[in-house]
Amino acid sequence: MLHYLLSRLLRAAVSIIMVVTFVFVVLRMSGDPAMVIMGADAPPEAIDAFRKAWGLDQPLWIQYFSFFEAIFSGELGRSMRDGRDVLSVVLERVPSTLALTVPAFLVNLVVGVPAGVYAALHRNSLIDRCVMVMAVTGFAVPSFILAMLLVLIFSVNLGWLPSAGQDSWLNAILPIATMGFGGAALLARFTRSAMLEVLGQPYIRTASAKGLPWSAVVWRHALQNAAIPTITIIGFMLGGLVAGAVVVESVFSWPGVGRLLVISVANRDLGVVQAIVLMIAITMVAANMIVDVLYGLVDPRMHGQARPARR
Amino acid sequence: MVDTISSTVAAGGSLLARFRSLLERLNRMPILITIAVLWLVLMLAIAVSADLISPYRFTQMDLRNRLSLPVFMGGSWAHILGTDELGRDVLSRLITSIRMSLLIAFGATIIGAVVGVTLGFVAAHFRGIVEQAVLALVDFSAAIPFLVLALAVLAFFGNSLVLFVCLLGFHAWERYARIARGLAISGRMHGYAAAVHQLGASPWRLYGRHILPNIASTLIVSMTLAFPEIILLESGLSFLGLGIQPPDTSLGNMVGFGREYLSSAPWIMLAPAFVITATALCVSLLGDWLRDRLDPTLS
Helix, strand or coil: HHHHHHHHHHHHHHHHHHHHHHHHHHHHHHCCCHHHHCCCCCCCCHHHHHHHHHCCCCCCCHHHHHHHHHCCCCCCCCCCCCEEHHHHHHHHHHHHHHHHHHHHHHHHHHHHHHHHHHHHHCCCCHHHHHHHHHHHHHHHHCHHHHHHHHHHHHHHHHHCCCCCCCCCHHHHHHHHHHHHHEEEEEEEEHHHHHHHHCCCHHHHHHHHHCCCCHHHHHHHHHHHHHHHHHHHHHHHHHHHHHHHHHHHHHHCCCCCCCCCCCCCCCCCCCHHHHHHHHHHHHHHHHHHHHHHHHHHHHHHCCCCCCCCCCC | CCCHHHHHHHHHHHHHHHHHHHHHHHHHHCHHHHHHHHHHHHHHHHHHHHHHHHCCCCCCCHHHHHHCHHHHHHHCCCCCEEEEECCCCCCCCHHHHHHHHHHHHHHHHHHHHHHHHHHHHHHHHHHHHHHHHHHHHHHHHHHHHHHHHHHHHHHHCCHHHHHHHHHHHCCCCCHHHHHHHHHHHHHHHCCHHHHHCCCCHHHHHHHHHHHHHHHHHHHHHHHHHHHHHHHHHHHHHHHHHCCCCCCCCCHHHHHHHHHCCCCCHHHHHHHHHHHHHHHHHHHHHHHEEEEEEEECCCC
16 A cells, blocks of 8 residues: 555656646747746846846756746746736735635535436436436536536526626536536546446445345445446546636626636736746646545555556 | 468458448438538638639628628528628638638648657657657647647747648647557557568558558547637637638638627627637537547547
8 A cells, every 4th residue: 555655656646747848848849938928028137036036047957846846835937917927926816716616526426426427327217318418418518618508598588697706606607507517527437437336346246135224335335336436537537627717707797816827828828827837737747646545545456556547 | 372362351351341331420411410520511611712702802802881780680582691880791601611720620630630749759769868858849749728829929930821830730640649659659569560670561551551551540640629719719719809811711810800790799709600610610510529439449
């Protein structure tokens, strides 16, 4: 188990090093970072000072290491727009984003898992068909279109809910609904197929053949085994939530990290973009590592092994 | 010699039989799949003949007919799907957008498949440190949502159509790489690969002529599954104003600009939104169906 934990930790570290390297390479390939981050019209003294501060007059490999050093001491540069430290610019937006993603994630779980389990247990029933249609639709309707349809119905036509801004908790309903639906559809589809696979296993037949009541078979044998593959997709869903937040926050003018990212990309405010990319990557790597560790805990077969590739 | 010939004939016969059974199964296509195929054929036809069938040029403005209603909402037949805020014909823009979005999706899918399969084969062939490097890259692309990665690249490099298509091409490359690597490794275990290798075939010949055809159906299935994702990704980025730039137009781009007129002229946004959804839905239905039919790793 210790070996498993250590190897996961190592892989997470490698992933983070690669993300930082990616940012470094892209930053260097796109031109003089001093000009790029400070802006072309920055005064020459400022650019010189920046070059000195970031060690841009040094050889490339020293720059590479000092880039790491700067990042891990939290010095990510200043925002082009107001000259503030990018880390605080980004961090002050985090609560707004969490206010959408955490409830949306709960909606995913609370709607998606029971729907998938129910559909699998009543295969080919009317409800199963409905769940599958919803699941496929949830994949095919991109979040920005769903968001705009919801605005069209609930804000423009019915006038029940506000379409943009962050004035009250009513503003959060439509964004959460948008993000919740897409993830729930994905999770329902995945849970259903995991559950169906488990229900076809010989040990389920054994369990019901030895006279266990069906509910006990489902609770004790099917659900616990279907939970194993389902946990792996949760790390994957986090990526979906982050990407969803980028789009949904933009549609609803919600002042979160996602909207900040889109605005910063449009304005080429590279310091902010870099900080957000690193923050998201580190969050995702950490989340995936936690998922892997959970996976190792839940599945006794996995002790001492890497888990199979996610599908 | 006779043995070889008869076994070749037998292989040919079984191939023919397999082809026939495939045709039979295609004949028993469910109605939903037929509809999906018809829709996709329609989209392809529109994309190919875009210049011929669009009633106006997609940039042509008619400032006296701004925001005119589509026919089904009581508008005139001059603009069947209405006009936008500059009086441009929505139908013409839709047709041009379909061509642009399909072109991007095709290009990006092919780039992704080529890059992924090549890296997968390279990993399977060299093993050792090369394989570890490829797997680390796979891990890296799983570590960060592709949308965010794409946004970062667009921020640093600015935007151009070529860069945009290449960028989208990197979506899902890791899936092909994983499949190609796994199947190539298991393919090498089979007798045929060892035989070809022993006969002195170059790695190019071994992978290109022998292993690739054997894993083609799995790859085609993953391509049909990645295609709608690329359509959605492209439209998402264009919707955010970071993909296709005006005066060019794509489906996501139309939805993005239609958003400003959501309350007064929802038709600008509804037509492309419908096309995006229907196309993504049809390709993924078809992909799921193909996977059930063709993918040998499933049965």
